[in-house]
Amino acid sequence: MLVWSFTSFVTREYSGGIVVKVLFMLPKTLLLLLFIFGVSDASADNKELLKQVTFNEVLALNSEGPTKTYSYGEQTSQFIQFWSTREHSDSAANVIFIHGGCWLKDYDITHTNPASNALRNAGFNVWSIEYRRLGQEGGDWPASLNDVEAAIDFIGDKLNGRPSAVMGHSAGGHLALLATANDTPASPNINVVIGLAAITDMVSYTQTDGSCNRAALNLMKTAYENTSDYQKASPRTQKLHDNTWLIQGDADRIVPLSQTHNIDVETEILEGVGHFDLIHPHSSAWKAIIKRLNNELHP
DSSP: OOOEEEEEEEEEETTTTEEEEEEEEEEHHHHHHHHHHHHHHHHHHTOOOBOSOOHHHHHTOOOOOOSEEEEOSSSTTOEEEEEOOSSOGGGSOEEEEEOOSTTBTTSOGGGGHHHHHHHHHTTOEEEEEOOOOBTBTTOSTTHHHHHHHHHHHHHHTTOOSSOEEEEEETHHHHHHHHHTOTTOTTGGGOSEEEEESOOOOHHHHHTSOSHHHHHHHHHHHTTOSSGGGGGGGOGGGSOOOSSEEEEEETTOSSSOGGGGSSOSSEEEEETTOOTGGGGOTTBHHHHHHHHHHHHHHOO
């Protein structure tokens, strides 16, 4: 026997924030089911975003593949992955993305495929750049920078005329800042440059202990004899793009907060955020990154 009772069934219109209440007479069994699913849905909505994720957690993420791959040079590492947005690609804003990995051959473009896919799902056309790295043939400094500059120039001829960002993570952030500095030919076509945990001072960074710091030192030694010369490869000493942002977690153990100091750019410091949060689509940091991109590319 069904027992009926009056209740109000609440639906939400997410886009407008409107709450509508409609009076129904429902059986208690159905009410119980609605309550269970409602609690489940609320839990999903309120699920805490991640912080302090590890590199292994980034590697464990699933991702679809790019739409197309372009070569911008003859070397195997000179290619670009294009991730076309799901809809309206011709009118979507563009993100030119440069992965990190301590400039080392051991860390290639694949660990940021989930980030590129998430950027695509957020409505951006994504151009993810692979480049020569230390340990590869021809990977000594400044090969990585030369490759990124060449890739951005190649991409420029294929952009749809919509607003564009250059964004890089860690070593990729270092390259993003340098590749758009000093009024390079690509700069006028770029609306914003964003360094995610970017290394900005190679002098201080190479003097600190750590695996990525040692890689930076080895990279600089391929081009310079004196430590003071590392300033030539430091974004901090360059004339950076007029609209440059540094997004940095204050709990980053690989790139310290000091890398955002003494540099004339906009900064956004994220509380409790670690290094790899910035490339994990389920992190609190990722939400901040998408917000910044939307603010700069969809004013």
